[in-house]
Amino acid sequence: MNKTDRLLAIVIELQRKGVLRAEDLAARFETSTRTIYRDIQALSEAGVPVVGAPGQGYSLMEGYFLPPVSFTVEEAVALLIGTDFVEQKFDTGYGVKAQSARGKIEAVLPESVSNEASRVRATMRLLAAGDAPISGQEKQYVEALRQAILERRKVKFHYSKNRPEIDGNRHSHRTAAPYGLVLVRGSWILVAHCELRQELRHFRLSRMSGLTALEDPFSFPPDFQLQDYLPADDRNVRVRVLVSPAIADRVKETCSFYLEAFEDREEGLIITFRVRQPEELLHWVLGWGANAVVLEPEALKIRVREEAEKMLKRY
Incomplete structure (x- = not known):
């Protein structure tokens, strides 16, 4: 980083953090404290109101902003x-530039x-954006839920589950305290405390209908932070599949949430998945056709055979 860029970056850091020591700035820009002292002197001579307090550090005079850019909350x-998206989805070079741009935006x-x-921003988290389009209703629900989170109001909705075999009921009415929204592989997920289950649950917005914000207030748990939240991993069933070399590369590139490991063999690629229920991989295996063979568990082998027999009868 040349001197001109570093001087601007120092001003931006001071605007963001408030007070910083020369040692902090030196570590941030990977230079010596003596260089930082010279930079501060150069900024002062250029008319930037840098204030130094012995034992505390440097700060900018209150009311000083550079540059005079005005953003609304929504624009910001x-x-x-x-x-965040660029940092996650692009290469390292663009990721670094995205971090720099974020710092400049926050500073002004x-x-x-x-x-x-x-x-x-604390109510939303971007994990993996994916390429699937988001429906108009989902976008409306994102907006409604975001507002409910900010206002700390409970919501109610109808929910359609993908595994009705658990309790025999595919559709249910839910009332929940919304804690945050997470975008995972193109699908928006609501993290909320469900009154029906009396625990923290995840709800796909695509499976919701009749979403309504209630007047009932709620309080966030004192120890809950969406950015630090990691859901419990209950994928306890191991599935191993042998796929032929013809589709091995395509399978590796699927980046399935369930994929745990793969091993190259002469006869093909052995993939290990961890799932909650073997049926969760049924459509994947059927999609790979004769190029895939389930090695375990036996229950999934039987399900694939049953589906293949049903398909054969139809054709």
């Missing part, structure tokens, strides 16, 4: 989420806008 959130926001933007 859109830009910041955009940098007035405190009130910055605080509100942080509050909104």
